[in-house]
Amino acid sequence: MNERSDDRALKVAVLGCGAVGSQVVRLLTEQHDDLAARVGAPVELVGVAVRRLDAPRDIEVPHGLLTTDAVGLVSREDVDLVVEVIGGLEPARSLILAALENGASVVTANKALLAEDGPTLFEAAAKAERDLYYEAAVAGAIPILRPLRESLAGDKVTRVLGIVNGTTNFILDKMDTSGAGFSEALEEAQELGYAEADPTADVEGFDAAAKAAILASLAFHSRVTAADVYREGISEVTAADVQSAREMNSVVKLLAICELRGDQVAARVHPAMIPRSHPLASVRGAYNAVFVESEAAGQLMFYGPGAGGAPTASAVLGDLVTVARNRLAHTRGPGESAYADRAVQPMGETRTRYHVAIDVDDRAGVLAAVANAFADHDVSIQTVRQEGRGADAQLVVVSHAAPDAALSATVAQLRSMDIVREVTSVMRVEGGDE
Amino acid sequence: MNERSDDRALKVAVLGCGAVGSQVVRLLTEQHDDLAARVGAPVELVGVAVRRLDAPRDIEVPHGLLTTDAVGLVSREDVDLVVEVIGGLEPARSLILAALENGASVVTANKALLAEDGPTLFEAAAKAERDLYYEAAVAGAIPILRPLRESLAGDKVTRVLGIVNGTTNFILDKMDTSGAGFSEALEEAQELGYAEADPTADVEGFDAAAKAAILASLAFHSRVTAADVYREGISEVTAADVQSAREMNSVVKLLAICELRGDQVAARVHPAMIPRSHPLASVRGAYNAVFVESEAAGQLMFYGPGAGGAPTASAVLGDLVTVARNRLAHTRGPGESAYADRAVQPMGETRTRYHVAIDVDDRAGVLAAVANAFADHDVSIQTVRQEGRGADAQLVVVSHAAPDAALSATVAQLRSMDIVREVTSVMRVEGGDE
Numbered sequence: 071m072n073e074r075s076d077d078r079a080l081k082v083a084v085l086g087c088g089a090v091g092s093q094v095v096r097l098l099t100e101q102h103d104d105l106a107a108r109v110g111a112p113v114e115l116v117g118v119a120v121r122r123l124d125a126p127r128d129i130e131v132p133h134g135l136l137t138t139d140a141v142g143l144v145s146r147e148d149v150d151l152v153v154e155v156i157g158g159l160e161p162a163r164s165l166i167l168a169a170l171e172n173g174a175s176v177v178t179a180n181k182a183l184l185a186e187d188g189p190t191l192f193e194a195a196a197k198a199e200r201d202l203y204y205e206a207a208v209a210g211a212i213p214i215l216r217p218l219r220e221s222l223a224g225d226k227v228t229r230v231l232g233i234v235n236g237t238t239n240f241i242l243d244k245m246d247t248s249g250a251g252f253s254e255a256l257e258e259a260q261e262l263g264y265a266e267a268d269p270t271a272d273v274e275g276f277d278a279a280a281k282a283a284i285l286a287s288l289a290f291h292s293r294v295t296a297a298d299v300y301r302e303g304i305s306e307v308t309a310a311d312v313q314s315a316r317e318m319n320s321v322v323k324l325l326a327i328c329e330l331r332g333d334q335v336a337a338r339v340h341p342a343m344i345p346r347s348h349p350l351a352s353v354r355g356a357y358n359a360v361f362v363e364s365e366a367a368g369q370l371m372f373y374g375p376g377a378g379g380a381p382t383a384s385a386v387l388g389d390l391v392t393v394a395r396n397r398l399a400h401t402r403g404p405g406e407s408a409y410a411d412r413a414v415q416p417m418g419e420t421r422t423r424y425h426v427a428i429d430v431d432d433r434a435g436v437l438a439a440v441a442n443a444f445a446d447h448d449v450s451i452q453t454v455r456q457e458g459r460g461a462d463a464q465l466v467v468v469s470h471a472a473p474d475a476a477l478s479a480t481v482a483q484l485r486s487m488d489i490v491r492e493v494t495s496v497m498r499v500e501g502g503d504e
Numbered sequence: 505m506n507e508r509s510d511d512r513a514l515k516v517a518v519l520g521c522g523a524v525g526s527q528v529v530r531l532l533t534e535q536h537d538d539l540a541a542r543v544g545a546p547v548e549l550v551g552v553a554v555r556r557l558d559a560p561r562d563i564e565v566p567h568g569l570l571t572t573d574a575v576g577l578v579s580r581e582d583v584d585l586v587v588e589v590i591g592g593l594e595p596a597r598s599l600i601l602a603a604l605e606n607g608a609s610v611v612t613a614n615k616a617l618l619a620e621d622g623p624t625l626f627e628a629a630a631k632a633e634r635d636l637y638y639e640a641a642v643a644g645a646i647p648i649l650r651p652l653r654e655s656l657a658g659d660k661v662t663r664v665l666g667i668v669n670g671t672t673n674f675i676l677d678k679m680d681t682s683g684a685g686f687s688e689a690l691e692e693a694q695e696l697g698y699a700e701a702d703p704t705a706d707v708e709g710f711d712a713a714a715k716a717a718i719l720a721s722l723a724f725h726s727r728v729t730a731a732d733v734y735r736e737g738i739s740e741v742t743a744a745d746v747q748s749a750r751e752m753n754s755v756v757k758l759l760a761i762c763e764l765r766g767d768q769v770a771a772r773v774h775p776a777m778i779p780r781s782h783p784l785a786s787v788r789g790a791y792n793a794v795f796v797e798s799e800a801a802g803q804l805m806f807y808g809p810g811a812g813g814a815p816t817a818s819a820v821l822g823d824l825v826t827v828a829r830n831r832l833a834h835t836r837g838p839g840e841s842a843y844a845d846r847a848v849q850p851m852g853e854t855r856t857r858y859h860v861a862i863d864v865d866d867r868a869g870v871l872a873a874v875a876n877a878f879a880d881h882d883v884s885i886q887t888v889r890q891e892g893r894g895a896d897a898q899l900v901v902v903s904h905a906a907p908d909a910a911l912s913a914t915v916a917q918l919r920s921m922d923i924v925r926e927v928t929s930v931m932r933v934e935g936g937d938e
Contacts, residue, residue, distance in 0.1 A: 093800065097659070107725070108657050108838075205655060211801035211802060212804060213647070213650075213651035213656070216647075216650060216654060217647035220650060220826055223542050223822050223825035224818060224822045224823075224824055224825050225818040226535065291538075291542070352783075352786060366531060366645070366814040367645035367808065367814070368808065368809045368815055370645060370646060370806075370809075371806075371808065372805075372807075373805040373807065374804035374805065378802075383800055384656065384658060384659040384801035385655065387659060388655040388657050388658045389658075390658055391654070392654055395838060401830075407541070407542060409542075410538075410541075
C-alpha cells in the first residue's frame, strides 16, 4: 500500500499531552510506517493542544505542533481525526462536539464524560456521520469494548464482572497479602504512584462506576449513565473483612457488575467477596480484568494493564487505525446501539448475596434469633458458621440471593438486637452459585 | 432501525450442520430480532447444506432449508453471506472460492484450510471485494483475531503465547492434577468427549500449529502457513516430565508460540514448562487462553472456551454481524495484512531454553563433564540441581536461552556420554526470563 500518494494522508490532532497524550504522540511518530501500511495511507500528526507550552513532558513534540488553542485546532479544516485525552467534562465535551461538527472523527479515552453524557456525544457523532471510538475509556489497553460491541454482537451477554480500577485492586491485593488496613495500603499505593494525592475518584468507586455505565450500555444495548450505577467504594473495607474473606477461601475485590435481570439492566460497583477459584480472584496488583458471561460463548475473560500512558495509548491507536480506515473507505463503524432500551433496576430490587459476621452472646437461642431476623425479611441462609465461645462467639452467615433491600434491612435488624454485640463485617458475595 | 423494509434483508447460507452449524442455525433463528437491530436489517437464513438430509441433528432446521447441493447453494444469486462450518480442505475451499466469486461475503471457522492455503482465500476475497472473516478458527469463542487485527493495530505485538487446543490442555491438566500418564489421561479425555477416537490432530499438535500460523500471520503482518510452524505434540510427555515440572513449581502446557525475532517471525508448537505464577498456568481443563505481549499495551490475556458448538457459533455470529453491517454500508473490513513480509526463522536458530533431567553416576567430575557438554555448544546454564546419591543421582539442568539446534545437540551429546545413564526428561521452558 506504499504507493498511496501523500495527498491521501490523514491529519490527526491530539488534545492533551499528559501521560497518555505524550505516548500517543510517541507511537504516531515511531510507528509511522507501520500505521501507514495498516491504514492504507499515512497518518500525520498536525497539532497537539496543551494548556502550557513550556510544561515538562515525557517526550519531544515535533517543533511547531504544540498549541494552546485547542478550539482553533479542532476547527482546522484539514483535520480528519481528533484524539481527546484531556479527560474531565469540560472543555473535553465542547471540543469533541466542535470536532464532530467540523467533520472530524473522534477517538477519546474519556470515561467520565462518556458515562455522564454519552448520549449527547453519540447523537452528535450520528448527526455528523462520523466515528466516535473510545476503547481506551475502560480498562486501558485491554480490548474489551470492541469485543462487546462487535465480537459478541451475535450473542446474548448476560453478565459482565470487571476489576476495572487498578488503584483499588492494588490496595485490596495489598490488604489481602500483607494483612494491612485500608489506610496503610492506600498510603503505600500513593507512595508507589498507584493512587493520587486525592484518591476519592478511585477509592470511592466513581471511576469504576463510570466504566460500569459504559460496559452496561454496550453489553445490553441500552443507555446506562453513571447516575444509574449503584456505587460503594472500598474506604470502609477493614482488615477484618479481608480476613473474613480469607477464612471463606475468598478474596475481596472492587467489582463493576452489569447484569441482565429479566427485561432490566442492573449496574453496580461495590466491594465483594469472590472465591479464590474464580478467574478474577487471581488478578493482582494494579492489573484489570473483565469477565463476561454470554448465552452461547459461555465465560470469557480479558486481562491486562488497566491504566498507564503507553497501554492506554495502545488502545487509542487501535481505535485510530480503525477510524482512519473507515474514513478512507468513506464509511463508519457501528454507532451507539441502544435499541433494547432496557430500564435500570433499582439496587434495592437487585438480587445479591450477603456475608455477615456477627459478634453475639454465646447463649441458648442466639442462632434461632439470628435465623429469625433473616427469615423476617424472606432471606434464605446458605451457611452459618459459629466461631469461638463465650464472649468471643461469632456467627458468620452467608445468605442465598435476595433483593438487596431485604438484605440490608436484615442487617439493620441484626444491629438492633440485644443479643448482637456488633455486626463486624457485611459484604456482598459474587462469583459463585446463587 | 426497525423501519427497514424487508427488501434490505441479508440472505445467509450455512454450509455444514454439525456441532457448530446447528448452533449457528439456532442463534440465527432465536436471536433474529436482536441481529436485525444490531445489523440494521433482517438477517435471513435461506439454506443449510448438509451431506445427508436425514442425519440426526441437535436442532430442527426450518422446513425446506436443508439441501445436499452445496455448490448450488453458494451459487444462488440472492445469497449475500456464506457461513462455512464444514471444516477440512475440500470441498470447503472450492465452496468458499465459489461463494466469493459469486459475490457473497464469507465467514468461516476453518483453521486447517486457512493455515494451509490462507493466501489463496485472501486473494480471492480481495479480488471479489468481499469480506472473509474467521474469528472462530482460533480459540473458539475467545475474541482474539479481532483484537490482534484491530485493537492492537496501532501497537507492535512482540509475542503471542497460546493454549489453543482444549484436548491437550485437558490431558496435561489431568496428568498434573492426578499424576496420570499420557495414555491414561487420553483415555479419560476420550471417554468424556474431549478427545476424538483418532486423537492425532490434537495430541500431535497439528490443530495448534494451524492456529499458530493464523496467529503469527495476524500478529506480524506476514504470511505464515502451517508448514512454517515447528511442531511437537504431547504424546511423549511422561508422568516424570510433569513431576519434574512440579518440582520446579511449573506446569507443562502445549503452547503455540509466535515471536518477533529481529526481522523474522518464529512460530512453533511444543510442550513447555511454564511457571505456575504465569497467567497461562492456571488455564484448566479444556479451556483456551492466548497471552499477548506488545510494545505499548504490555501483557494481555484472553481466556474462554476454545471449542464446542455454541461458543464457536458465537464467534461465527459476531463475524456475521460485522460482515452484514459492512455489506449494508457497501464497504469491507480490513483484508489480509501481509505488508511486513517477514521471513520465518528456522527452529534450529530460534532461541529457546531447555530443562534437562539426567540420571548420572554419582562420582567426582560428573557435574564438570555435564557442564562441559553444555559449554561445548555455547549453551549457558542457569541452574543445576542435584538430587539423590549413588545409583539414584540425578542432575536437573535449566539452560539460559540458546539456539534450539545448540540445545538439541547438547542433549544428543549428553546421551552419548558414559557417565550419563539416561536423559530422563527434556523439555523447553517458557514464560520466564531468558
